[in-house]
Amino acid sequence: xxxxxxxxxxxxxxxxxxxxxxxxxxxxxxxxxxxxxxxxxxxxxxxxxxxxxxxxxxxxxxxxxxxxxxxxxxxxxxxxxxxxxxxxxxxxxxxxxxxxxxxxxxxxxxxxxxxxxxxxxxxxxxxxxxxxxxxxxxxxxxxxxxxxxxxxxxxxxxxxxxxxxxxxxxxxxxxxxxxxxxxxxxxxxxxxxxxxxxxxxxxxxxxxxxxxxxxxxxxxxxxxxxxxxxxxxxxxxxxxx
Amino acid sequence: xxxxxxxxxxxxxxxxxxxxxxxxxxxxxxxxxxxxxxxxxxxxxxxxxxxxxxxxxxxxxxxxxxxxxxxxxxxxxxxxxxxxxxxxxxxxxxxxxxxxxxxxxxxxxxxxxxxxxxxxxxxxxxxxxxxxxxxxxxxxxxxxxxxxxxxxxxxxxxxxxxxxxxxxxxxxxxxxxxxxxxxxxxxxxxxxxxxxxxxxxxxxxxxxxxxxxxxxxxxxxxxxxxxxxxxxxxxxxxxxxxxxxxxxxxxxxxxxxxxxxxxxxxxxxxxxxxxxxxxxxxxxxxxxxxxxxxxxxxxxxxxxxxxxxxxxxxxxxxxxxxxxxxxxxxxxxxxxxxxxxxxxxxxxxxxxxxxxxxxxxxxxxxxxxxxxxxxxxxxxxxxxxxxxxxxxxxxxxxxxxxxxxxxxxxxxxxxxxxxxxxxxxxxxxxxxxxxxxxxxxxxxxxxxxxxxxxxxxxxxxxxxxxxxxxxxxxxxxxxxxxxxxxxxxxxxxxxxxxxxxxxxxxxxxxxxxxxxxxxxxxxxxxxxxxxxxxxxxxxxxxxxxxxxxxxxxxxxxxxx
Numbered sequence: 067x068x069x070x071x072x073x074x075x076x077x078x079x080x081x082x083x084x085x086x087x088x089x090x091x092x093x094x095x096x097x098x099x100x101x102x103x104x105x106x107x108x109x110x111x112x113x114x115x116x117x118x119x120x121x122x123x124x125x126x127x128x129x130x131x132x133x134x135x136x137x138x139x140x141x142x143x144x145x146x147x148x149x150x151x152x153x154x155x156x157x158x159x160x161x162x163x164x165x166x167x168x169x170x171x172x173x174x175x176x177x178x179x180x181x182x183x184x185x186x187x188x189x190x191x192x193x194x195x196x197x198x199x200x201x202x203x204x205x206x207x208x209x210x211x212x213x214x215x216x217x218x219x220x221x222x223x224x225x226x227x228x229x230x231x232x233x234x235x236x237x238x239x240x241x242x243x244x245x246x247x248x249x250x251x252x253x254x255x256x257x258x259x260x261x262x263x264x265x266x267x268x269x270x271x272x273x274x275x276x277x278x279x280x281x282x283x284x285x286x287x288x289x290x291x292x293x294x295x296x297x298x299x300x301x302x303x304x305x306x307x
Numbered sequence: 308x309x310x311x312x313x314x315x316x317x318x319x320x321x322x323x324x325x326x327x328x329x330x331x332x333x334x335x336x337x338x339x340x341x342x343x344x345x346x347x348x349x350x351x352x353x354x355x356x357x358x359x360x361x362x363x364x365x366x367x368x369x370x371x372x373x374x375x376x377x378x379x380x381x382x383x384x385x386x387x388x389x390x391x392x393x394x395x396x397x398x399x400x401x402x403x404x405x406x407x408x409x410x411x412x413x414x415x416x417x418x419x420x421x422x423x424x425x426x427x428x429x430x431x432x433x434x435x436x437x438x439x440x441x442x443x444x445x446x447x448x449x450x451x452x453x454x455x456x457x458x459x460x461x462x463x464x465x466x467x468x469x470x471x472x473x474x475x476x477x478x479x480x481x482x483x484x485x486x487x488x489x490x491x492x493x494x495x496x497x498x499x500x501x502x503x504x505x506x507x508x509x510x511x512x513x514x515x516x517x518x519x520x521x522x523x524x525x526x527x528x529x530x531x532x533x534x535x536x537x538x539x540x541x542x543x544x545x546x547x548x549x550x551x552x553x554x555x556x557x558x559x560x561x562x563x564x565x566x567x568x569x570x571x572x573x574x575x576x577x578x579x580x581x582x583x584x585x586x587x588x589x590x591x592x593x594x595x596x597x598x599x600x601x602x603x604x605x606x607x608x609x610x611x612x613x614x615x616x617x618x619x620x621x622x623x624x625x626x627x628x629x630x631x632x633x634x635x636x637x638x639x640x641x642x643x644x645x646x647x648x649x650x651x652x653x654x655x656x657x658x659x660x661x662x663x664x665x666x667x668x669x670x671x672x673x674x675x676x677x678x679x680x681x682x683x684x685x686x687x688x689x690x691x692x693x694x695x696x697x698x699x700x701x702x703x704x705x706x707x708x709x710x711x712x713x714x715x716x717x718x719x720x721x722x723x724x725x726x727x728x729x730x731x732x733x734x735x736x737x738x739x740x741x742x743x744x745x746x747x748x749x750x751x752x753x754x755x756x757x758x759x760x761x762x763x764x765x766x767x768x769x770x771x772x773x774x775x776x777x778x779x780x781x782x783x784x785x786x787x788x789x790x791x792x793x794x795x796x797x798x799x800x801x802x803x804x805x806x807x808x809x810x811x812x813x814x815x816x817x818x819x820x821x822x823x824x825x826x827x828x829x830x831x832x833x834x835x836x837x838x839x840x841x842x843x844x845x846x847x848x849x850x851x852x853x854x855x856x857x858x859x860x861x862x863x864x865x866x867x
Contacts, residue, residue, distance in 0.1 A: 112719070115722070115723040116722055116723055117719040117722040117723055118867055119864065119865075119867070136727075137725050137726070137727055138725075140723060140724065140725035141725045145723050147719070147720070151717070152717050152720050153631070153635070153717075153720075155497070155634065155635050155638040155639055156631065156634060156635070159615050159618050159619070160618075160631075160634065162619075163618065163619055163620075163622075163627070164627050164628075164630075164631050166619070166621070167621060167622045167623070167624055167626075167627030167628075168624055168627065168628070168724050168725065168726050169725060170621075170624075171621065172621055173619060173620050173621045176619050176621070177615075177616050177619045180615060180619055181612065181615075181616075184615075190612070190615075193615055194614065194615075196638075
């Protein structure tokens, strides 16, 4: 479960990137965080994951406060950032082991997970190579594998489908569903409405740092009909892809 | 020549030197660019080398003029430059033709392989002119002035200067192009860069030694004549044959006023032209095939499950994080050359090379140094100097002083990992301490072997030095924490153009100086000195460590 209450963040004292956001992502659901480019999605995610400090408000993950109880809170989630270009000079297998060490995954458990994940994402062959030799999609996959290896209850994914081939994208969506169905939390951002419509249980729409809407898909469609500005954004979101 | 080639060359040169007009916020070009200062420093640091080349050339001239053989200087100079051009050429060609990141942007453009190739070739030729400016230009000038040459000589010199790098570079290019076409070693880009960097350093140090040697020998004209015209000549002859044309260029210059000279020059130019045509022809066939797919992954050596299993063993967070730091440091060429290799280079420059050079000469300075070290009265100073050297090594490698900066835009990753910032900082400091300690061991062993340092002092130096290394490693990370340089696009900027390294270097030099100075003033015996050093640096370590423990995580969390 992720709880945001009255979270605000201002850059350079002027730009309100995140404006008094309150959100609750419950266990057992896939939650889509929708908005056009520059709406504040990534900033919000960075605050949730402890990368940025919020100016005010609080974030709790499975009840642990990201500021006061940082390490415990960080153990709760796995994070896939929007830029998978990290640790490029580590080999795939070294990266996975690094992540497993940081998240205290025992040897036998990680071995089994590495095998299963590598098989499922078709990465077995590439694991002995340095990440810098990977394509964008492969880098995305290795980062996702780095999250799944410690099997966190909360998944936080920033634009996770970008750059994935259709098969891997499908696999990921499938895994998100399985994960949520086991009573876990999946929170992901996207600027593509269609993706959200297909897999989300609930969505929130953010623009200019403010939450414009939060609810299930049925409510969203209703809301679009009655709200003109939202309708415009809906069009933007659909036209984007 | 093709207009596209010229445009491309210009762009390649500009991006290579990074000199696209840097405008400040007001839109004006700032005159006092940091780069300009950097180039000035480089130019100044080359002055001693240029001066010694001038001196050596002048004395060789004097020696050879006695027997009317001064023309040999020209062939020597041209052959030497060709040789250096060839070696640098291999490194440049690998980097510019194959490993440079612009190649992926050039491939989709509607350009012929030869157009890209010629533009890149010209770029490299331009780099080589800089080498020539240091090596060949002084030789030509000294010869011209001493031999009272006229305008014809200088005109011909200009032509020779421009054409000399062409043939060696073509040879280097062809060798590299064929290797890259028919092998897949191009996949080990980083390894190549590291080896290239090491060769470059060895070559520079070797060249320096050769010149130093020549300087000491040039005092005796007879010995010089013998060396150049008899035994040594065969070596020159062999290398000379390696570069067809060099001999013609030299003959042309030596006879600049006669038709014979002009004919020789023309032959030289014609050889370069023919070589160039062969190069273009060959390049059109093999270049793209070697370049395309260089950056592809293509499961080269598929990892088998068994190996993956063996590698997957649980380690502590600290060990794993430290392992990550060390791997990235060793595998990133720029980091390796600047942060790792420097640990070992100091003893080589200050001890191994001078000792090797002085061997077999009448130079007694090292014998004196040995007796100074052997004298037990000096034991305290020797110990203090060893500790000072360890501090210097730890301060100059810049590992901890760039440990935050090196994270660059990826710093955020450290923020979401469930590992306390303090622990991450410890791992970073530890990484610096490990490499500095290895460097210090290298130094102590070198001194022990070459200068007969006693076992007791060696062990005491190791212990006190180890404790002192902690201090400079800690100051390094604190400096970097307060002012990390995270906005860089090439790794070079994270370590080479990072003021934090300079600041920590200055701090370490001050500490090193104070150590030697203080111990000299105190005049204590060896064991008291040891106790003082351990105590002083121990306290400093604890203070710095406590500060990092207390403040480090907070500062780290504020970096956004």
